[in-house]
Amino acid sequence: MAPSGTICKEVVKSNTASSDYHSPSADLESRNSPSRKAAAAHTGHSRVSSHNEVQELLECPVCTNLMYPPIHQCPNGHTLCSSCKARVHNSCPTCRNELGNIRCLALEKVAASLELPCRYQPLGCPDIFPYYGKLRHEQSCRFRPYNCPYAGAECSATGDIPSLVEHLKNNHKVDMHDGCTFNHRYVKDNVLEVENATWMLTVFNCFGRQFCLHFEAFQLGMAPVYIAFLRFMGDDNDAKKFNYSLEVGGNGRKLTWQGVPRSIRDSHKKVRDSLDGLIIPRNLALFFSGGNRQELKLKIAGRIWREQ
Ligand SMILES: [Zn+2]
Ligand SMILES: [Zn+2]
Ligand SMILES: [Zn+2]
Ligand SMILES: [Zn+2]
DSSP, X not given: OXXXXXXXXXXHHHHHSOOOOOOTXXXXXXXXXXTXXXXXXXXXXXXXXXXXXXXXXXXXXXXXXXXXXXXXXXXXXXXEOHHHHTTTTTBOTTTOOBOTTEEOHHHHHHHHTOEEEOTTXXXXXXXXXXXXXXXXXXXXXXXXXXXXXXXXXXXXXXXXXXXXXXXXXXXXXXXXXXXXXXXXXXXXXXXXXXXXXXXXXXXXXXXXXXXEEEEEEEEETXXXXXXXXXXXXXXXXXXXXXXXXXXXXXXXEEEEXXXXXXXXXSOHHHHHHTTOSEEEXXXXXXXXXXXXXXXXXXXXXXXXXXXX
């Protein structure tokens, strides 16, 4: 047996019988699969345990992510994923031997025979996927957690909608309002500070759902502008069931915008950069504000309604 076959042989064995091989990264892997106990209850213990050990072998020992083809190995049989292979300068991270260009086809084939639950199973996703289809599903799984919609600072909080609503209230002190129509005032005294984008977030409870009203200054090409837009705390297919309008004016003039709220799956910046909202050139905003053109005093009126 060539030394390069070692690890693949063990993989095949552990797929047919419950072997007691444990990869050094077994502990890390179990973190990624909190769903195993639930799966065991359904499918019987022995099948699931061999399944799990194969799954552990599919975890890259360097970065701990699951490996997808091409899966590489060194002449001594140590496997690693293709993105790690590109980073290790042709030296096996485990034994320091020259890495070469050896693929572990057997492990790739064993992976193809696996079916695994979605990684969001603990959050409610009931689906089971072939190994190579799982990743694609997880990128759009409706149970995947949402990112915090607060735009002002880097916030790494994630969770379901009710927990993010609590998080916005408690951690970001965001104003919450009930109702599908609103009148919101934005006041800022130093209007020339467009670079340090002034931004604000208000959340509206309407139809039992939550909508984030964003307001901020940014530079559109050479022109300083303000933008106001609405994001929906939920998925895109639900966001599309709503419409909203925004209106701002003064001195007998008025700008209006009618749009569809964007899901918070779309980042704040993505929505802003696609200009999907009410855009107010700064000159016009100052004109609407009245007074000495040094202070921003905008009143934005809005309404949210359900698409019939
Ligand atoms: Zn890796
Ligand atoms: Zn090695
Ligand atoms: Zn899922
Ligand atoms: Zn946050």
